[in-house]
Amino acid sequence: MSNATAAPAWAELAGQEAAVGQLSRAATMDSPTHAWLFTGPPGSGRSNAARAFAQALQCEQEDPAQRGCGRCHSCLTVHAGTHADVKVMATENVTYKIDEIRELISLAQDRPSSGRWRIFIIEDADRMTERATNVLLKAIEEPPARTIWMLCAPSPADVLVTIRSRCRPVGLRIPAAQSVADLLVDRDGLDPALALFAARASQSHVGMARRLARDEGARQRREAVVHLPLRIQAASDAVALAKELVEVTQEEAKSSAEVRNAEERAGLLRALGLGEDEKVPPKLRHHVKRLEDSQTARNKRSVHDTLDRAMIDLTGLFRDVLALQLGTGAELVNEHLRDELGSYAHGVTAERTVARIDAVATARRRLAGNVPPLLALEAMTMSFLPDRILDRRPGQQA
């Protein structure tokens, strides 16, 4: 693996050599830039990169090459999400409330309590309202000493130009499926074929790939999602399958949160030097409490994010269909369904496939805008009806 020689903090950033080089250099400087903007498509590891950078900045090693050692107390607590001077802001709502940003800014005035820097990571900076952004802008323009802001967004265009111009950009790219598979094999000891399937199916989303490779239930739920368009024959199916899609994603969200929460808890207990079933001594309890609070906030958002993931899976499916229809020869996201998709592709026009990709994008936008899931999904599944039915319903074309 190409990151094998780098400090452990960077090990999880598969296929991001340029960003790792940039950040590991910055982490050894006496006064690194105080505002950073991490951009890249979902799953490229924007917030992981920000966390790894935070870890390297706080690491207690004297030797610059060792920063982000993964062994010192600072590294372990940043990684476990409980370092007192690294605050990660992830909204449980669709947008950040202005009060949340104000609170963050008032915290930013404090000196670091134990670490070298006081670090604020704002995941999904694109979910800030313009007013909230303007409040944050003032804080970034007049930075308190030793405070570092890290903003994450899908692309630079997703944040206001006034913010963007004050941040140093870090661009992450979608890693090749093979780099993600290598990471799963090297780090998690997974079977190479299964790892490659998971890397492709997740479209190189590292966290999702790992989950797919390790959890058969997650694989089955994903299969249920991508098979859905292939099963729709009549309008009544479209309604029933929209409902099924909501149920499958709710189940997946619950299961995924449980696994992740348990892993994080085990990681934290290890970092605190405690055994799995050992009682947490009172003086360490605030660490566990802080983790639990952040997990509760995340659980609330998890259903929304899982549904969004299902939309990405469906988009991938129709892109595969389109690739087969146009004969591009591209590697498929759902390579394991090549035959099945081949016969499906045969029975529909490329034009309709494009319309279906659009319908998924529309549903995704509506879900982000808080339209009730069932409503948004029904409109989408209607567009999956066979061409012969859609042809008869000119008013309701996909």
Ligand SMILES: [Zn+2]
């Ligand atoms: Zn360290």
